[in-house]
Amino acid sequence: MKVRNLLVAVLLGTLGQALAADLILSNLGEDFGPASLFEASGMPLDEGDLIQIVIFPGLNSSEIEQLAEEGVESVMAASAPLGSTAVGVGATGNNGGFESVVQTPAGTEVAGLHLLIFNAPQAADADEFSLLRLPGVVPEDEVGGFEGFYTRHLGEASVVFGGESEGGFSTLPATVRSDFEYWIAHEMPEGTPAADLLETADPDFDGRSNLLEYGTGSSAAFADFSPILRLERRVTGIHVRYLRRMDDPTLRVFAESTSSLAGWQPLDANEEISADDVPRGFEWVEQLLSDGSGPVFARVKVERLEE
Ligand SMILES: [Ca+2]
Ligand SMILES: [Ca+2]
Numbered sequence: 349m350k351v352r353n354l355l356v357a358v359l360l361g362t363l364g365q366a367l368a369a370d371l372i373l374s375n376l377g378e379d380f381g382p383a384s385l386f387e388a389s390g391m392p393l394d395e396g397d398l399i400q401i402v403i404f405p406g407l408n409s410s411e412i413e414q415l416a417e418e419g420v421e422s423v424m425a426a427s428a429p430l431g432s433t434a435v436g437v438g439a440t441g442n443n444g445g446f447e448s449v450v451q452t453p454a455g456t457e458v459a460g461l462h463l464l465i466f467n468a469p470q471a472a473d474a475d476e477f478s479l480l481r482l483p484g485v486v487p488e489d490e491v492g493g494f495e496g497f498y499t500r501h502l503g504e505a506s507v508v509f510g511g512e513s514e515g516g517f518s519t520l521p522a523t524v525r526s527d528f529e530y531w532i533a534h535e536m537p538e539g540t541p542a543a544d545l546l547e548t549a550d551p552d553f554d555g556r557s558n559l560l561e562y563g564t565g566s567s568a569a570f571a572d573f574s575p576i577l578r579l580e581r582r583v584t585g586i587h588v589r590y591l592r593r594m595d596d597p598t599l600r601v602f603a604e605s606t607s608s609l610a611g612w613q614p615l616d617a618n619e620e621i622s623a624d625d626v627p628r629g630f631e632w633v634e635q636l637l638s639d640g641s642g643p644v645f646a647r648v649k650v651e652r653l654e655e
Pocket of ligand 2: 552568
């Protein structure tokens with residue numbers, strides 16, 4: 349008898365571990381009002397566009413709003429996904445419609461549910477997104493043997509990032525901040541003295557000012573030893589090659605040369621641009637420096653344009 353009781357307890361325990369709350373999300377049905385999904389242009393999102401259900405562990409709503417303003421990369425870095433679904437799935441293939449069943453983690457109460465909606469089947473291919481907040485808490489699992497179901501309709505959501513109209517919700521182009529102040533605040537640890545955040549400061553003691561690191565793609569927080577400017581000898585002569593930030597219109601990143609270490613001149617001839625194998629917002633620049641017949645010096649300069 350005792351053995352049998354033990355077996356039942358073990359079995360129940362196993363069931364309890366395996367069960368999880370099922371979260372059912374949709375924008376189907378008329379009772380909840382209109383809640384279709386559109387692009388910024390007003391067209392329904394295509395079938396197959398990605399909808400990611402996420403939570404933001406440890407973040408409050410104003411911190412989440414700030415992340416959304418920074419762009420989709422910041423949102424994704426701070427969020428944890430719960431399954432994924434796509435526009436048209438479970439909605440008889442209708443563009444702009446979806447229905448999704450997602451299992452929440454076993455044995456945990458889930459609060460702060462959000463929907464990330466992209467205008468492409470993969471986040472990396474999307475140039476528009478919206479972030480919607482769902483009310484309520486998904487309860488803990490039913491440990492008595494029945495799975496918990498928690499149903500939410502898109503019409504109950506509120507916009508964190510994106511557009512909203514009578515017809516539903518829409519994605520918007522991502523707004524990625526690319527200014528120096530934003531960059532340096534994320535490069536340096538919290539509590540860094542203000543003097544170390546200046547454009548002219550060199551908090552990692554590698555001889556490169558923060559502005560130079562910002563413009564040429566190195567880190568303000570870690571000493572960099574790889575050269576900013578690489579020289580390459582080719583049949584046509586000696587070429588320079590360097591990384592240049594392109595997403596900040598207040599910045600000018602350019603190479604200069606001199607044959608006498610006096611009278612540096614901007615190197616503006618024969619510029620070749622390549623976007624291969626670069627961080628987002630950067631490009632490789634290659635320029636002919638000299639035919640190799642005499643001594644020549646080159647350097648990269650980063651300047652702030654007058655506003
Ligand atoms: Ca430095
Ligand atoms: Ca550095």
